[in-house]
Amino acid sequence: MTDDIDAAGDASESEADAHADELAWETHDTEIDYRCPGFSVRQDDVTLPDGTETDYHYVEEVETVVVLPFLSDGDEVVMIEEWRQAVGRVNRGLPAGGVExxxxxxxxAARRELREETGYTAETVEHLCTTEPVNGVANSIHHTLVARGCxxxxxxxxxxxxxxxxLTADYDDLVAAVRDGEIRDGRTTLAVSRHELD
Incomplete structure (x- = not known):
C-alpha cells in the first residue's frame, strides 16, 4: 500500500511540475534600474506563456533574519519600536535585518542583529521557518529564528x-497584540503565529 501512495505522490508531483512549466515566464535579459542602500529595483525582459513580450520590475534585497528573542525566564520577549518612514509611524515588532x-x-546573522538593535545576546538560537513574504513584488527571503536565554x-x-x-514585553501580551491586530508588522505577526503553531 505504501508503494501505491508513493507512486501516486510522485505522479502528483510530476503533474504539478508540468503545470508549473506551462505557467513559467522566460527571462531574456535582466538589469538593475535603481540602486539605493537596502534594496535595488530590477527589470526583467520576459515572454509570458501566451507569447506576450513585456518587462517586469521587482525589488531585490539581501536575505533577512527575523529574531523572536525570549528572555532567560522564558515568559518575556525583547522587542523594538522603530520609526518606519514608509508608513509614517513608529512600528512595534521584532529585531530584524539583512544577512551580511x-x-x-x-x-x-541573527545574533548580530539582536545585539546591534537591542544590546541583548542569546544563549541559543534555532531556525523556525523561511518565507517569501511578498514574492509578487520582491525577491525577499525572510528567515525567522527563535533566540532563548537572552x-x-x-x-x-x-x-x-x-x-x-x-523594550521587553510579556510573550502572552505579544500574542494577544498579534491576535487583536494591534501589531501590524508582518514579520512579527508571522513569527509569532508560526511559533504558536509549533
Missing part, C-alpha cells in the same frame, strides 16, 4: 538610518 556577505550562517550585554549599535528603542 561575510556571514556564513543564519544563526550568526540577556542585556551591550549598548545598541545602530546603523546611521535606524531610529530604534528596545
Amino acid at each position: 556577505p561575510e556571514e556564513d550562517d543564519l544563526e550568526r 540577556e542585556p550585554a551591550a549598548e545598541q549599535d545602530l546603523d546611521h538610518n535606524e531610529s530604534i528603542r528596545a
Whole structure:
C-alpha cells in the first residue's frame, strides 16, 4: 500500500511540475534600474506563456533574519519600536535585518542583529521557518529564528538610518497584540503565529 501512495505522490508531483512549466515566464535579459542602500529595483525582459513580450520590475534585497528573542525566564520577549518612514509611524515588532556577505550562517546573522538593535545576546538560537513574504513584488527571503536565554550585554549599535528603542514585553501580551491586530508588522505577526503553531 505504501508503494501505491508513493507512486501516486510522485505522479502528483510530476503533474504539478508540468503545470508549473506551462505557467513559467522566460527571462531574456535582466538589469538593475535603481540602486539605493537596502534594496535595488530590477527589470526583467520576459515572454509570458501566451507569447506576450513585456518587462517586469521587482525589488531585490539581501536575505533577512527575523529574531523572536525570549528572555532567560522564558515568559518575556525583547522587542523594538522603530520609526518606519514608509508608513509614517513608529512600528512595534521584532529585531530584524539583512544577512551580511561575510556571514556564513543564519544563526550568526541573527545574533548580530539582536545585539546591534537591542544590546541583548542569546544563549541559543534555532531556525523556525523561511518565507517569501511578498514574492509578487520582491525577491525577499525572510528567515525567522527563535533566540532563548537572552540577556542585556551591550549598548545598541545602530546603523546611521535606524531610529530604534528596545523594550521587553510579556510573550502572552505579544500574542494577544498579534491576535487583536494591534501589531501590524508582518514579520512579527508571522513569527509569532508560526511559533504558536509549533
